[in-house]
Amino acid sequence: MDFALILFVLSIVSGVLWCYDVFKARKSRPKGTPDPWWVEYGASFFPVILPIFLLRSFWLEPFRIPSGSMIPTLQVGDFILVNKYAYGVRLPVINRKVIEVGQPQRGDVMVFRYPHDIRQDYIKRVIGLPGDRVEYINKRLSINGKSLETTAAGDYLIPGSFDVFQRFEENIDGRKHAILNNRDAQAFIPEQLIVPHEFSGNCQHSREGVRCTVPAGHYFVMGDNRDQSADSRVWGFVPDENIVGRAFFIWFHADRILPPSGVDFSRIGSFH
Structure with a gap:
């Protein structure tokens, strides 16, 4: 329940x-x-x-990060706070907006109910707003025909693994955040992994990647760990009524892979 x-x-x-x-x-x-x-x-x-x-x-709701789709911004075991007021006042349980306060902006880290199973909460970064043309071609992101500025930031070792990915700093509307790319991963989404959805016709998948036009009242989201994230490229857009709030603060971190107790106080703080 x-x-x-x-x-x-x-x-x-x-x-x-x-x-x-x-x-x-x-x-x-x-x-x-x-x-x-x-x-x-x-x-x-x-x-x-x-x-x-x-x-x-x-106002505030706590969540725990269960997967690595938002690495390096968020790690498995991060406990975060989500500002539910940032995107409007919603009635509890039914999640219906009754007072308009603000709208998600490109670059926000947003928690939402998974469109194909609202019992699950997901967290991703907002990339496309309603009406935007989003293209992720050969691992380069463009919004409305403008390629986002990215700067190489060296290699990154995934915590608790031997996986070394390329790290970049991505600039979206003047807001910078880190992303990861796997050198060996393909740029496109295999057809068998794509989940049909109401606005499937808004996206065109190819061997180079994906192009999507975001429908009204919806958002295009992606994980910062680009090659290990099932997001809007796979299952479609996030409707406004599924939004929970904007994630903004790590208040605790506990993960069993970290010695000696799995607690890492250095993770505590705000993030972008």
Whole structure:
């Protein structure tokens, strides 16, 4: 069951018990008589659960990075904070936007519900906005006909492995971030890996890569670990209603491959 739904139900139930206790039960209960256990425990949870529910639903939500698709920006085992307010106020559980605050920008690291299974949360970098023409040809990224500036930054060893990739600094709308390319990986997506979607006709796949026009109300996203990321090149675009928020801060890191305990405090901080 979705954790947001669990918190919502607990908030409602404990809130009803708290109101019952404060406005009715205490007035009719003889002095010195203890509260029934179900009232005592239920009502006492409400002041704790409600702030957590409101904070998590409308401002900040924690996530853990489970895969390497965003290396080197985010590592497996990073615990991050996501600003849910950045892209508008949404009703919890149903995730429907009710107040417009801001829109995703190119270069943002965004958490969203996977379009083909909304029970799964994904994290990728926003590359294309609605109406953009995105091309990833021979491992070079272009947006609306303009090739993004990239600067070689040496080799990069994937933590916990023997894989050495090429590292580049990519500039998207004046915002710089690191990406990885595998020298030995092909530029195109094999046909058998491509997931059909509503706007499949907006993309043209070839031996050189992919070209896509982003439909209205949708976003094109990619992982920074370009050759080890299943993203919009594979399964299509992210609809606005699937957006969770903008990731911006690593508050903890724990991964069993790191000695001695898997904890790396140097990872704590903001990222781009």
